[in-house]
Amino acid sequence: VATELKVLNLTECFSLKGTPDLSAFKSLEILILKHCRSLEKIHPSIGDLKALVSLNVSGCRELKELPAGVGKMENLRKLILDETAIREIPISRGCLTKLENLSARSCRKLAQLPESMGSLVSLTRLDLSSSGIEELPESIGFLKGLETLNASWCRSLACIPSSIGHLASLSVLELIACSKLAQLPVSICCLTSLTELNLAWTAIAELPESIVNLQNLRIFSISGTHITELPRDIGSCEYYEKLEEVSELPFPHWQELPAGLSTLSITRCGKLKALTNLSSLKRLSQLFVDDCFELTEVTGLEGLQSLSILRVRECPKICRLGAVESLESSRGLHIDEAFPDSSKLTSAK
Template identity: 45%
Template sequence: MPNLKFLHAKDVDFDGYLEGSLAELRWLKWEKCCDSFEAIDFHLEKLVVLDLSCKYNSGNHISENWRGWSSIKMERLKVLNLSRCLGLKSTPNLSMFKNLEMLILKNCACLEEIDPSIGDVKRLVFLNLSRCKGLKKLPEQLGELENLEELVVDETQIKEIPPCIGSLKKLKTLSAKHCLQPIEVPSSIVEYCKLQPIPSSIGKLRELVELDLSYTGIKELPESIEEFNKLKILRICGSGMERLPSSIGRLQSLQEINADGCFDLEGQIHFDKGGLSSLKTLRLAFAKISGLPENLDQLHSLEHLDLLCLESLSHSRNLLLTYHPRSSPVRAMSCHRSLT
């Protein structure tokens, strides 16, 4: 079959000398292949897609030690689909797949480890690890995947996205839905990058304690931020933020708002009665905030107030002169001439 381009095999094995037999094959879908491998000279040098996935009611039991990984020559491979390969405890050595762009490991229930050789797959664009329920950790070598655009770890046991992910300059999508453990996301993912508008669905992250969007291109926060009942720290310094949602004034656990260097941040800050009752730090240096709330003196926990160079601030002279906190003194660091 020298001209065959696509082959779908199921419940079969390849055996004997196969040199040149499938020389033009581009796509091989191989269901339920055996973990043993007896073929010799099985060269698939033009193969682009290797699909070893199986349907829901079955599984492929090849392991990371399958002889096929080293015996089949697949230098041009771009797509490797290992979905529901139930014998995999680790990914195979991937260093021979230099041109791989898509690696799919969905529903590999026994997968516990991503082999460090994944760092050699420099052209990888898409990595899907969803429903790998035995996976608890991602390797630091992921940070070497300079072309990675999408990483999916839905329904895994991963507890932490490693800081190395912050070096992935082309990453567009990081999906970690329905993870089996609380997951920690490093600040390096959101710092110094251009992000799309934050969706209102972010309000569903009700266990969130810290949100750091510093030095991003994000321009606004959704009103659903009021659902962050446990949020303690909000940092947006140096970002492209243009306004703060009015609902931010209802957050009773919030202790810090840092908006230093938000040169486009305009409007006024409002808070409801009883809102921002835990706020200790309010930093607005170099922003364009035009007004502070008249009931600022009700922020009994406020300790640090930075109003450095608020050129747009008005109607606040009397407010600052008469503000006397009931607990600890506030350090008002404003250099705005209209307040002197």
């Protein structure tokens, strides 16, 4: 029976401290050891499972290492190590060439990835969020098929290698709350497939001018950063009409925004007193203004022909709102329930 078994699911076997010899499971394709909270060791025979395509040990908090044989598997496509005590990922050079999904989320003991990482030529998704990663290897640039890289909440991550510019297929780059990350490499401009870039709550204070070359960027967040100005040409590039969402852009650069924006989120801009000249954003459909405690007026709304959702939240001083009544009546504008008391507002004509 063991030789024919394709799926072995031992999820939440709380008393399991070590797996038995697995060499008899010649046809095994999926091995699930999720939340085996006492598991400390996986038998080295796992390396003999030539048919294995998926290994999931997420939540095995006592598991500190993987057998070296895991790094030599020829057919493995999915390796999930989330919330383990793993200190290193065994990746033999030239092996794991079929691996598509590698997740080491919340592996807080994991400080580095091996240079042999570049062997993972089929990798499309890499999740290192909330891990102890301090740096990414230069060899990451060899991952030509990588589409999603999530290193959010990696509080020890201090730099991104310039080789990241070689990731021609990368569409999503998440770096949220990497509090030691102070700059992006200039090579970021080479990520021609990038559609989403999230730099919220990083230590980044300046954007490279080359960022305007990201022709397919649609979602861009710099919430909670120390960025005080945008690259000079960010509003003039035609391809930025594809940009759909910007979160917390720095005051006073609203007039420099790309004309094609459909969603604009303005959050925690403590010095912002007036929000004006928005009328050029003809495609803007959603406007969110939150926690701007000094904001007193918003004007130019009458020119926002596509506006359908307006939210103004925790802006206690706002007293002037441009033509919101006519917008609401003529186009069915939805005003968020957190909007200030309309009786205290003056409509700008």
